[in-house]
Amino acid sequence: MGQSQADIIYECLAEGGITRMMGVYQSVEGVGMIGSVRSARPYYLELALGHDALYIHAGGSEDAYAKIRSWDVDHFDAVRGPYQGRSPDSNLMWRDADRRKNNGLEHSVVTTGSAIETYLPEEVRREHKEDYRYPQQFTDDGTPAAGEKAVTVTVPFSNYKTGVFTYDEESRTYLVEEYGQPYIDGNTGEQVGVTNVIILQTACSATGDSLAHITVDLTSGGEGWYACGGKIIPIHWSKADRSSSFVYTTEDGEPLVLGRGKSYVNIIPLKSEVIFA
Template sequence: MKNGKKKIRLALALVFVLVVAAVVGYFIFIRKNEGTPLGQVTQAEPIKFYSQLDGTVVAEAGQVPRVVGVMVDNHPDARPQQAGLSKASIVYEALAEGGITRYLAIFTASSSVEKVGPVRSARPYYLDWIREYGESPYMHCGGSPEALSLISRLGLFSLNEFVYSDYYWRDNKYYVPHNLFTNSSLWEKVLAKQGAQRPTKEWSGWLFEKTPSTSTSSVSAATIRYDSYYKVGWKYDGKQYVRTINGVGHLDAGAPITADTIIIQEVGTKVIDDVGRKELDTIGAGDLRVLKHGTMVRGIWKKESVTGRTKFFDQAGQEIPLAAGHIWVEVVPVKTPVEITS
């Protein structure tokens, strides 16, 4: 009799434990799925893939993006009709002659861009940057003797307007040479004809952050004095950096030019002829500043070979993760005055 009562007590205790466990499990489930409509089961976050060009989200993983580089005029007479810079994933700015800079605008070949230009001539150091992106079309109108010689000797994927005029047009509302333009429809035609013979080659991307990093170095603006008559400004508006030239907003087809990452890269620079053409030390190492999310990181850049990727490292030697989106690389001579505003 006693054994029977003991078994009953044990059975009741076991039932009690199971009931308590079920109730606790139910409330844990409810807390985890709080806010989920009745009858729906929460799903895992979808897997995201990121572009090795600019860190933005893309549809598929493992794609090596084909890019197109376009030389863009920055003479004062060209600025009112500038177009396409705000659509570029990456823009390199460096001095040409006469204290005036020129741009190399990098686009994904699949991007839709209605108008890019005015298109101008090649310089050797821009070739060092376009070659970081594998076998990529380089659109330009003529070039310095050294640049044209390098393009020919190296067999680069050059789309010189002197040879490929069908892929450009002149807007007669503006004066030559500040009136030559191209667009994505035209470079797509080139790739449809020549792309198979010049397939995309592997190239290395930069490191991009998946979430905004934090820094104690708060920076609201930077001003770069390329020349006594030419000053570039970037001001953080809480989301992006807004660009100015000589204190006036820099517009692209009427819209402000903005960026998510600004890289200020110091390079050795010297004048090599009477025209004022320059030689830039793009291979080696030097000082840099990286601006992102209203902060600044100091460090060094390194490029080990002509086709090697320029990489950016902090003072501890770690590669700096860039903010995804539009990136401007401001290539400046060593000791160029740069004013940083906290």
């Protein structure tokens, strides 16, 4: 819920071949219910730090908790923090009764844009840090001029999860599908659509712990793809350190200019083969 209003959706692998999404909102004003809110992992912290963001979560791996402390992440936790209420709109987050009954306890934590605006502590900053700069450039039409046709882009994360993006001429967006079905925003009942589809390939490795946690390398850089306007091109990506933003360039080293609109960033294993037609 609320994903269609996110400015950026990141999707990465979690345990067992499943994935999780992280929504980035420049503003939560007017955003309805958001959820479910899930637990932290170190690489999601790196994504949040790259946007100088306030990170909202419900629990986390022990490694994530350790890095929240050592990396000084601005975070708000519904499990080991004072941010979970007993009823709707009573705190920053709460457990939705219907979701708890039908989807399970771990999928039941939700929030809303208005709850975030109301319950963030007064001392929490509402503006970016003074030295923060977001490097991404935008234009009204980000269709890559030399791109190959890409009406459908298929993005495999694992044997369990594959994302599909189908270009819609009328809305000039890629409509998102997962598990063979449209990816629907529960607030609006409409399929999620994005202007930009970005695919980053990187090393995703098992940590070897008993909970099957993984690591996702977000700082070594690598290859990827960019789709917009029904066309796709190969790109390079980099992230200087855990607190830096992603930098995207074309194959000839020029800065990648995105279409003005919402973006979906797929972070997939090196061995995954992207298919487009």
